Amino acid sequence: MSHVRTGAERLAVDTSLAGGARLGLITNPTGVLPDLTRTPDALLAAGLKVTALFGPEHGLRGTAQAAGSEADTVDERTGLPVHDTHRLDGAALDRVVAATGVDTLVFDIADIGTRFYTYVWTMYDLMASAARLGLRFVVLDRPNPLGGTVEEGPPLDPAYASFVGRFPLPVRHGRTAGELAGLFGFDLDLRVVEMEGWRRDMTYAETGLPWVMPSVNMPTTDTALVYPGTGLFEGTNFSEGRGTTRPFELVGAPYADARLAPALAALDLPGVRFRETWFTPTFHKHAGTPCRGVQLHVHDRAAFRPVLTGLSMLHVARTLYPDDLRWRGPGLFLDDLWGSGSLTTSLDSGADPRDLCPPPGRPQGRLLYS
Numbered sequence: 001m002s003h004v005r006t007g008a009e010r011l012a013v014d015t016s017l018a019g020g021a022r023l024g025l026i027t028n029p030t031g032v033l034p035d036l037t038r039t040p041d042a043l044l045a046a047g048l049k050v051t052a053l054f055g056p057e058h059g060l061r062g063t064a065q066a067a068g069s070e071a072d073t074v075d076e077r078t079g080l081p082v083h084d085t086h087r088l089d090g091a092a093l094d095r096v097v098a099a100t101g102v103d104t105l106v107f108d109i110a111d112i113g114t115r116f117y118t119y120v121w122t123m124y125d126l127m128a129s130a131a132r133l134g135l136r137f138v139v140l141d142r143p144n145p146l147g148g149t150v151e152e153g154p155p156l157d158p159a160y161a162s163f164v165g166r167f168p169l170p171v172r173h174g175r176t177a178g179e180l181a182g183l184f185g186f187d188l189d190l191r192v193v194e195m196e197g198w199r200r201d202m203t204y205a206e207t208g209l210p211w212v213m214p215s216v217n218m219p220t221t222d223t224a225l226v227y228p229g230t231g232l233f234e235g236t237n238f239s240e241g242r243g244t245t246r247p248f249e250l251v252g253a254p255y256a257d258a259r260l261a262p263a264l265a266a267l268d269l270p271g272v273r274f275r276e277t278w279f280t281p282t283f284h285k286h287a288g289t290p291c292r293g294v295q296l297h298v299h300d301r302a303a304f305r306p307v308l309t310g311l312s313m314l315h316v317a318r319t320l321y322p323d324d325l326r327w328r329g330p331g332l333f334l335d336d337l338w339g340s341g342s343l344t345t346s347l348d349s350g351a352d353p354r355d356l357c358p359p360p361g362r363p364q365g366r367l368l369y370s
Helices: 007-013 039-045 090-100 119-133 177-184 221-235 260-265 306-320 333-338 342-349
Strands: 023-027 050-055 081-084 104-108 136-140 190-193 250-253 272-279 291-298
Touching: 007 039, 007 104, 007 136, 007 190, 023 039, 023 119, 039 050, 050 090, 081 090, 090 119, 104 119, 119 136, 119 177, 136 177, 177 190, 221 291, 221 306, 221 333, 250 272, 260 272, 260 291, 260 306, 306 342, 333 342
Parallel strands: 023 050, 023 104, 050 081, 104 136, 136 190
Antiparallel strands: 250 291, 272 291
16 A cells, blocks of 8 residues: 655655755654654665754653653764753743754654644744744644544634643644644744645545554554543543553543443434443552543544534533532643633533534645645
8 A cells, every 4th residue: 555655754765855954853753754764763864964853742752651751861873962842942942952053943743633732832832943043944744643624623712822732723723733834924944845645534544654652642543533522631630541551532530420421422422432431540640549431432533523522521521520520730721721711611600511612614724735
């Protein structure tokens, strides 16, 4: 089967696509060619002068859990210095980038199409740094595993901008990293090395590319598909399945009971079924404590609406367990994830939060792929 040619694969063949004499590569374990050669190794073998590596949340090697990263180190295989960028922005990030002496920053990390997944915000912050420092910025584009035909959820309120959302995108944004880079509108020399052969209606399996876990709790494309909805449970004391083998597909709590699964099934949500299950997280929320909950089984990917599903699940949980379901900090993290205070306000008032979710649409604006 033929495969989509990623930006990284194209650059490894045609080094003129990047420009620049000293490249700083922003990457992680997803930065690979179809044969699983790491992008840093491939670019160096092609003769490009990569002089520094930059790691995002979870680190260059992908060992850190959520909100964590890896310390500055040296990459064993290439001998290149590795700089941790997680939680750095503004002048602090500028100092790190400027000290490397690079003239071009190259981004090669797989996104999963959800606004509160942080890799595109690492890209955003480094684009801002590149603009301030007068550097070129190159995006090696990769598929959006949720496809590119649907966006779902309201845009972020700029008053709630944070590292889980810096730009007014919907929760499921339907764009590639290269398309987002153009949308952000920074005044800099931006180059997107576009994919060849990718269509917006492709499933990830149809790309012919290997699936590499983008982060430690994103093991499969099934995880990525449900994440725009069940990821919202990160802002609550319900377990979103971290510490299990099916994170974000398993959702539950020690205080959940036999009412949960039937109440969700009764909603008859498009494309998904709910199976009652028990699980015991090995870490994170409720570690070592049995939780009763549900597993999501998506049976129709085209019909499935992850954001609507997540809102529906939160509404049912709030209705059934008003004295137990709590929001998590610091501040109200659910507000940060949702991109405004409207969701917690709706849930606290007993209103139906599904009213906050407009009908899904198609991504608009400058798109690179048909």
